[in-house]
Amino acid sequence: MPEKTNDISPSIPRRTLLAAMCSACVAGGAVYLATVGQVTAPETQIFRFVRGVSLATGEEQRLRAYLLNALRDDRMRVVIVGHSGTSGDATANQQLSEARAMFAADIATDIGIDPARVDFAGVGGFAPLARSEGVAERAWQAELARVEITIQVRR
Structure with missing residues (x-):
């Protein structure tokens, strides 16, 4: 028969220990993916059009300057999503x-x-911005x- 001891040292419940180990694994995985994973945090900018495919005043220069950032590194990808208004013919x-994209x-x-x-x-008018009150x-x-x-950046 095993000897009974009166060990009163504090112990961590098994499920608490397992939860801590899982959290450490998830955090470690996130750090790993952030440093050597597939995609870094993307940066998005919005460029306005006045009508048709005519950019608003100053937007083309701003667009060109922004896109120059993608020339720094061959791993950089550019994702462009064109939008339109919600009124009128959906097609x-x-x-x-x-055409804007x-x-x-x-x-x-x-x-x-x-x-x-x-x-x-292009997504047409299916992803509108929220309309502010007033x-x-x-x-x-x-x-x-x-x-x-x-x-x-895609690694």
């Missing part, structure tokens, strides 16, 4: 958003970014005419 809005993608390749590192798509419909629709460009 026309889809085509317009695709392609317009921005053309600028990216014009400045020297390899087309293989540029992904673009903003008129026309002003809100104007805000929706945009491209969102994300630059991220």
